[in-house]
Amino acid sequence: MAGRLYGVGLGPGDPDLVTVKAARLIAEADVVAYHAARHGRSNARAIAAAYLREGQIEEPLIYPVTTESTDHPGGYQGAIDEFYADSAERLAAHLDAGRDVVVLAEGDPLFYGSYMHMHKRLAHRYEATVVPGVTSVSAASAVLGRPLMERDEVLTVLPGTLPPDELAARLAGTDSAAIMKLGRTFEGVRQALETAGRLDDAWYVERATTDRERHARLADVDPATVPYFSLALLPSPAATAFATPQAGTRAPGPGAVTVIGLGPAGREWLTPEAQAALAEADDVVGYGPYVNRVPANPRQHRHASDNRVEAERAAFALDLAKRGRRVAVVSSGDPGVFAMAAAVLEVSEDPQWKDVPVRIVPGLTAAQAVASRAGAPLGHDFCIMSLSDRLKPWDVIATRLTAAAGADMVIALYNPASQSRKEQLVRARDLLLEHRDPQTPVVVGRDVGGPEESVRITTLGDLDPATIDMRCLLIIGSSQTRAVNRGDGSTQVFTPRHYPA
The missing domain is CATH 3.30.950.10 (Tetrapyrrole methylase, C-terminal domain)
Incomplete structure (x- = not known):
């Protein structure tokens, strides 16, 4: 008796967003397959790792090419088609032997997912079940706290690989939009949003729900920093109710600078005191990669800068606080160890900032x-x-x-x-x-x-x-x-x- 094929959606990246059904099927499977780039690492497997068990057969399906050139006689598409055909036959061998096969898929299996290529080649030959997952679009909307659509509004999902002129035309004709497949297409997508008059409404979300999550206004994002696992989002026009406060608005009460240690990596290394201090801030100031580790909040202003301008960054933060803003200056690790605490205190010796309170919140050191x-x-x-x-x-x-x-x-x-x-x-x-x-x-x-x-x-x-x-x-x-x-x-x-x- 042949085995059964399962395309299992894992959600956008947080292992806690894997459904109960997906977790059960992963644990029960005889064979677990997942796509991976040539370096061998698989985001899908990393998400599912907690649900795997000893003794399972793993089938990494390693792409022969991603974005580079190939000498395959059929070109890039020929190499990919051959890869999908070979991968399907590898899975078919297990199914023919009576083994149940789970193919892991980030997000939802049939939403821009690689699983669909296995499904097209195998679902007519074997019993196949698709287990839906939370899409990256839903995750992006959730982390931004901005609805996708409301009442009779129309949401359009578009690939960033469309020519900028066609993309602009489609953006001009919809209420809300999610634009997938960024990475190398980012500058074309930005151009399309500007042409359509929608750039000011667009948000950027990268690796939503993971410890590497980043989100910001799309117009502020450096194209050189954009990976493939990111998207652009035009939320519901009704989301203007969530608008960022106008520059120059003052926070209630006196201003202050809090220098905060983020710890060496993800959110799990952040202390409750640091989380509370970040939540209170009107402005987040710091070296770009460290600012990106702080979840974006539309209420807050973010000011990222180069790692060689510590004194200028400190002066900028103190000046904001002097004007009544609550400013969080962020550092990796502990801010007092080769980081921004000393820079802020040194610059604050200038008489013009002598009345600005400065507080240091420690962090776990590297x-x-x-x-x-x-x-x-x-x-x-x-x-x-x-x-x-x-x-x-x-x-x-x-x-x-x-x-x-x-x-x-x-x-x-x-x-x-x-x-x-x-x-x-x-x-x-x-x-x-x-x-x-x-x-x-x-x-x-x-x-x-x-x-x-x-x-x-x-x-x-x-x-x-x-x-x-x-x-x-x-x-x-x-x-x-x-x-x-x-x-x-x-x-x-x-x-x-x-x-x-």
Whole structure:
């Protein structure tokens, strides 16, 4: 008896938005299939991971091409058609053997989903059930808090791949719209919205409901930052009731600046105190990627800037507060550790801002986050240093690094390398090896808490500076730091709380 095919919608990204039926079918399936790019990572599998069980057969369906060129004789479309045909036959082999197959689909399986290509090729041969999921359009509307349509209004869903002139004509003839498939099409979509006279009403939503969610007015978005998993939304015209306050409106009560630590990554790293402070703000000020981590609120104004203008950013925030605004200045990690708290307090010494209250709300540091993933390498005395010589000369860094190494302290190194700073870590490693055994444990944490998190344990002798970039944090052990292999095959690093007499 042949197996049954299921196209299972997983919703827009939050695993909690997977339906009860979808979760049950995933757990019961003999075979779980999912589409993935050539790097092998699958958003669909990541969403469904909590519902998978041991012993299931996984079938990653890896696209041969995405946006790049191909030497397939049929061109791009020929390569994709051949891929879908081969994938369908791989699934058919399981179905013929009596195995039930669940094909995971982000959002809804039949709403711009890859599952539809399996359904077209297999549903006439086998029993097939489609389990709907929450679409990205619904998720975008929800995170913006803006209705899609009301009463007799018409919603139109459009692909951003349409020529800008045709897209503009369709936008001019509808009440509400969702424009899918952004990424490389973003500038054409923006042009179409402007031509249709709808740009001021348009919103941008990226990876809705995930920890990488970002949303803002579309006119304010940098095209270079737009991924494929994003959309443009023209909400219901009736949503003008939700309009952003006009610039220059004053918040009730006196203004103030609150410098807030967002922690090292997603919302789960944010403290309740920080959440409350963000909720009270009229304006959010900070380096662009950090501002993007704060959920957009139409009531608030967002002011993103480059990472090299800390003093200007601080002055701007203080000036807003002087005019009666409640301003949140956001930093990754803790704002008092190589971040905006010192910059704001330094600039606030200027007499023109002496009456502006400044409050600091702490956050979980990157050093703490990396240490927790590795074990307890900061269990005894430690110091934190930045290897960046942008704000202090290398001679000072070398002197402090030598002193910390000579004192046998664990050292957490921030900003170890960047595209323009490669030699500093090489020189730092050489200095440390003058005081530390080459077998000293080293923890390398990258993007901890983020989607590309990696933590690896190496030694000072084996540390390769070429593998380190700006998103890494290093923890260099002391003479007492130990790396212990656990029964499950993992390695944990800790520094004992006692020190030999």
